[in-house]
Amino acid sequence: MSDLIDTIRPLAKKTDSKILMVVLDGVGGLPLTVNGETELASAQTPHLDALAQESQLGLAELVGAGITPGSGPGHLSLFGYDPLKYVVGRGALSAVGIGVRLGAGDVAVRGNFASLGAGRVIVDRRAGRPSDEKNVEVVAKLRAAIPEILGTPVEIYTESEHRFVVVFRSGGVDEAGQGLGANISDVDPQVTGVPPLTAEASDPTSARTAELVNAFVARAEAALAEEPQVNGVLFRGYSDVPHFPSFADIYGLRAACIASYPMYKGLASLVGMEVLPVEGEEDALEGKVAALTEHWENYDFFYFHIKKTDSTGEDGDFAAKVKKVELFDALLPRLRALNPDVLCIVGDHSTPSKLASHSWHPVPLLIQSRYGRKDLAARYTEEEAQRGSLGLRRGTEIMPLLMANALKLQKYGA
Amino acid sequence: MSDLIDTIRPLAKKTDSKILMVVLDGVGGLPLTVNGETELASAQTPHLDALAQESQLGLAELVGAGITPGSGPGHLSLFGYDPLKYVVGRGALSAVGIGVRLGAGDVAVRGNFASLGAGRVIVDRRAGRPSDEKNVEVVAKLRAAIPEILGTPVEIYTESEHRFVVVFRSGGVDEAGQGLGANISDVDPQVTGVPPLTAEASDPTSARTAELVNAFVARAEAALAEEPQVNGVLFRGYSDVPHFPSFADIYGLRAACIASYPMYKGLASLVGMEVLPVEGEEDALEGKVAALTEHWENYDFFYFHIKKTDSTGEDGDFAAKVKKVELFDALLPRLRALNPDVLCIVGDHSTPSKLASHSWHPVPLLIQSRYGRKDLAARYTEEEAQRGSLGLRRGTEIMPLLMANALKLQKYGA
The missing domain is CATH 3.40.720.10 (Alkaline Phosphatase, subunit A)
Structure with a gap:
């Protein structure tokens, strides 16, 4: 129509x-x-x-x-x-849902806290469903550990329980109208017993986003290494800002x-x-x-x-x-x-x-x-x-x- | 749909x-x-x-x-x-509205009579809203002065008051299905205090139409030079025949x-x-x-x-x-x-x-x-x-x- x-x-x-x-x-x-x-x-x-x-x-x-x-x-x-x-992507909707404004070129990502075992194998894709309070505590740790990646500002927000939102701030779009792309593959394999996946970009403008996401995963695992249960992060649902x-x-x-x-x-x-x-x-x-x-x-x-x-x-x-x-x-x-x-x-x-x-x-x-x-x-x-x-x-x-x-x-x- | x-x-x-x-x-x-x-x-x-x-x-x-x-x-x-x-274009609808049949390849154009001052500057975009009778009188002058342009037959019709319709008869479409195109820019600047614009074609089949329209404007002004008020023409709304x-x-x-x-x-x-x-x-x-x-x-x-x-x-x-x-x-x-x-x-x-x-x-x-x-x-x-x-x-x-x-x-x- x-x-x-x-x-x-x-x-x-x-x-x-x-x-x-x-x-x-x-x-x-x-x-x-x-x-x-x-x-x-x-x-x-x-x-x-x-x-x-x-x-x-x-x-x-x-x-x-x-x-x-x-x-x-x-x-x-x-x-x-x-x-x-x-269509408002899942990441953007989550960001919007907790009151975060998104700018052109930014990417919002839905994350889940997970429990990882030996060899980074996923034991629980929802980290035992932590309380909102626990979520806030873990998010505070991540904020301290990952204020930026490769010069790109990173914002991390509690959604609820095991859910959180990450916003990568691109600083706007370039002359070609390009900011961070959102066409990258999921980190969340949607099954347990395997390690998190490596995000891969399916177009050039998303290559940097994939790099940011993969760096985030590694740095988050380092920052949460001492946590008994909430010690990993999984991502799926990446959204750039709908125009x-x-x-x-x-x-x-x-x-x-x-x-x-x-x-x-x-x-x-x-x-x-x-x-x-x-x-x-x-x-x-x-x-x-x-x-x-x-x-x-x-x-x-x-x-x-x-x-x-x-x-x-x-x-x-x-x-x-x-x-x-x-x-x-x-x-x-x-x-x-x-x-x-x-x-x-x-x-x-x-x-x-x-x-x-x-x-x-x-x-x-x-x-x-x-x-x-x-x-x-x-x-x-x-x-x-x-x-x-x-x-x-x-x-x-x-x-x-x-x-x-x-x-x-x-x-x-x- | x-x-x-x-x-x-x-x-x-x-x-x-x-x-x-x-x-x-x-x-x-x-x-x-x-x-x-x-x-x-x-x-x-x-x-x-x-x-x-x-x-x-x-x-x-x-x-x-x-x-x-x-x-x-x-x-x-x-x-x-x-x-x-x-969609029936404005020109074609005007022609249809006064009972003029259009053939394949023809172009119909909506015109307004205008009052021009020194230096061809538009003083009144509606020529003081002439009566229908005055319109008929002016159209008769134009018909006598412009029966054809560059070999293309031209028909001119009274619509009402300051409004008239011009049909350029292409004599049909050529082997490629092309007659006169209708993608040309307006002569009417939609403001007073400036001269009429020169029509420009935005595709090759409309180039001849632009030539016809610009020639029409010049010859109409010559034919109406002695008219105190109805001495110019403005065009917008060109339509080829909807198929x-x-x-x-x-x-x-x-x-x-x-x-x-x-x-x-x-x-x-x-x-x-x-x-x-x-x-x-x-x-x-x-x-x-x-x-x-x-x-x-x-x-x-x-x-x-x-x-x-x-x-x-x-x-x-x-x-x-x-x-x-x-x-x-x-x-x-x-x-x-x-x-x-x-x-x-x-x-x-x-x-x-x-x-x-x-x-x-x-x-x-x-x-x-x-x-x-x-x-x-x-x-x-x-x-x-x-x-x-x-x-x-x-x-x-x-x-x-x-x-x-x-x-x-x-x-x-x-």
């Missing part, structure tokens, strides 16, 4: 209208029993119900039929980027992100949104509303992220997810009071508490503007959304619909 | 069945108030209602989600041509166009339809029915165009659009009396009077044949079409559905 972005870009025009996209993370759910009610349907949501009755509803598949989206692809799709084309066209470039939008968790702020910054500061702990609902209100005049697109609908689904806690939906419902009037020209409520994927994980089920989509038709859906639920006028759509169609409803798209052809 | 046309072509077979596609231009609408009725829903349409109750309904997006189609892309989509792939596979080639159909306005006749002729003469002024409903009846036996596909549903929408006149729908409803029994094997009612885009312009909203689609399933939609309205069995579809899916319902498509694969 030709990229919808390329169709939209020349049609986009700047206007004063404002779009508010609320992403209820993992909002789609499942009934616990056949023909039962989902979390959304079980929740008491008077404000969402009222909104639904003057909105257009439908369902969105973020990646494709049967495909369970990760948070990265789910959000990219919401932002209009085909997630099968615009996505920006929101300003495609849509002509001044876009802002209001989110609390590093992953979402990182994804928003990858597409060129301004990440606004949010006061408060965890989901920080009050802080988010305050940030939205304070900056309302300065942007024409707001991505407003709510996390806990997903977390409770991941915990398999149906009742808790219902409560989080109700908590958002209570917040909704304060968002509507800002009077956005286009208000969208959607999820980046489903997270049914029945599955205690992300799932492939389409998410309910709601769009309110002055330019909607009568719509049969009466609530923002999976079941009612089936009756909505928007039908079942790809996630990448949402941004064009929001742009259209904001009257920010010119006619295609004469 | 792979082109549906390429799938259809080898499956198409000739039969005696007849397809009547009625295009109610801009038929989709919007309610004036939240949850109100659209123009279609407000109209009294006993005949359309009866037809809907024995038909399949659905909604069609002609270009894509959120994309507002121009008439060209909207119609191409209805005719089965992906409008993102089959679309024809209806006969793709579908094996003998196809006829019944329309009154030049744009629609031109679009139909681009895809190889026979344009039938229609008696009468403006929408000429009686003349159209007469043409359809007279030629019913001679073709197996009819494109039957009604314009005023769009014009009234463009005027922002809700009540007038309702009336135009009712006028069509009154006509419908005479179309049904011809007993087409497949009857389709659809629009090329929506034109809600609320917006007084084309819009992105999907258009209601109705297909009647002997091979439909029970369908919940009881009227040809936007709201009822949501409940229809055809669902929400791309415009390019309509022709395959009509062909199938006419039993004109063979099985795909064994």
